[in-house]
Amino acid sequence: MFKAIVMEIKENYIIVMKEGGEIVRVNKKEGLKVGETIFCLDEDIYNVKVESKNKTLKTWLIPLGAVAALIIILINPIFNMFSPSLNTTYAVLTFDVNPSIEFDLDNEGKILNVKGINNDANMLNIEVIKGLTVEEGAIKLKEILTSENYLGNGNSILVGFSFLGGDNLEYEERVQNIVKTTFTDTNIAFIKGNEESLAKAEEQGISLGKYEAIAKLDEDGVEEAFENLSTQELLDLLKANNSNVFLNEDALDELQDEIEDRLEDETEDKEDDDHEDYEDEEYDDHD
Template sequence: MNEIKKAFKKITPHRLDEIKEELKYRDENIVVETKKKKRHYLFAVPVAAVCMAMVLMLLPSTHAVETVVGLDVNPSVELNLDNDYKIVEVKTNNEDGKKIVGDMNLKGSDIEVGVNALIGAMLKEGYIDELKNSLLISVTGDNEQENEKLREQLSLNIDELLKASDINGSIVSQTISDKDIEALAKQYQISVGKAEIIQQLVSKNSLYTFDSLKNLSIHELNLLLQSNQVDQVSITGNASESGYIGKEKAQQIALTDANVSNPEMAKVEMDYDDGVMIYEVEFYKNQVEYDYEINATTGAIVKKEKDNEHSTQSSSQSTQQNQTTSSSNNQISQEQAKSIAKNHAGVSTVSQEKMEKDYDDGIYEYEYEFVSGNYKYEYKINGTTGSILKHEKEYVGQVKINHNDAKQKAFQHAGVSSSNVYDVDVELDDHHYEVSFKSGHYEYEYEISAENGSILSHEKDYDD
């Protein structure tokens, strides 16, 4: 009781009386008082049976585990719950988790009480602060609808606790239904929740591997999640970059080194490469592309590239290009290209967006694909003038799942891990996604319903 009281003192003083009252009877022994009765041999067996049933009803129940809630910061703790959301067992996945749990006996407590106590202890010990403001909640169980409700409620509760401690937290939350993730977690000796996050990142970015990401903190993984826009997780707030040089400083370092001013900025994003958190800085100037990798902690230039192969054209090609682009050396941004396409299509709300920038026949082009209503739109836009070079509109029916959902459905059915696949391609066609990929010595092709995610067809061929 003293330990829980200390954990709550700072952040939830208004809840202490309620929590104490709830925990007061958790370990109370139940005594059944019996009185001597006159002997009625005819009813002896029924009466004994009724008494036994009453005793069993009064004794503490031993509910089976229905749901598992994982909390990961650096401390990693799992709470096993029964169907009443009472804590059946507390498991710790690392030494920091053991430190946080300490002597607290949370068995029999409501999930809200247990989570509040653990978050309070993490705040007290400095595991969550303004520099490292990320926390991961993972809910695993058979009832997906109830899991989603619990995920949302826990996320809201924890956000309130952090704000009460003057911390603008970034809470990553997810529900997990993939049973295979437990094997990956065991293989890499990390929590199931962290393994699921890494799997999503690996499937989103082919440059990542489990081995390269397994030792990252939840805060570092959150920074990568926000750069890679993973769909399967919910993120509230922004992961703090206060412990790093920041995007503006990284951009300035790259521009100063390149001796470039007023470029078209393509992106400045947090990334991870060769064991170091970096900022990827990409920009264009006078048809030349610049790519920089800046150490996110020290500001040192890790890598830089200058792609000017297209400027070494023949004089006739250069003359033709200069005539084409003489009106303007400034290129339109991605957001401008999107706006041009959506205005032309006459739509405002879109989903399933895919944007690529390429260099073709002496000019930069944006290739933009999106879905609105029951149609898929594809646009090719001149990156300098903003003129529409090509556009298509195709009926695809109701689209309720995204590219990544379709891909994961195919991986799951094929029995392969996203970390072991390559040459992945996902295209939205009439009412379905066409998903193709390779794993091991095999090539797989799937058609996945865009409306409900069902598998319409699949093939598996030996890859020579």
């Protein structure tokens, strides 16, 4: 994966400049603008044959429309010295109830952008969240979801989180605490991802949290994945699946079996403990 600036938008591809200054062509994506920062995978690079030396020369000519973008690129580092968090996505936070919603956060926890990932989310007035702090945004999102009857019916929330660079444990814990203290009456399953899974989720048109849940519960590793989760996390996952259908039938059966086995084991352990306590009390009475 590499970070790049959109230089020019062509009919079948776009021209971008990578962080090191290399100019490459990548497959065209809708909704992009000149000067915008994007993340690309190696497979996104556009396949084109250079038929002549003249054509090779043309690929190195910077179109007039890209000059303005280049100036922005040169100015931005200087400007960002004074405003390091401005228009720079530092982390991504996603929420799945039935609507799938994404927050793009800067390094101070301000919401730079908010978007709906599915049709249910696009029906909500989530634009008002943009510009708020992550705490204010979480509270506002809860108000919106509650008013539209997405919360309060035993629904769970699947929360996805990822940095776009190195990890920051203090920042991550702050976000987790904000989510937990805001949605106090709701079961929450918190799943962390990375830049690669973020790009894959975007390709598939789903949230980061939903993509990570699917990736962790694929057919080859579903049993092992369940074994590494606590009973409460398994219950949260089951509840989240009831309102967000992302587990296939086999994985859902495996999840339900694992929960039943866990609950049976915990019941047996409790009965054994109660029996031992009773025997201890009876022994003390004889003394």
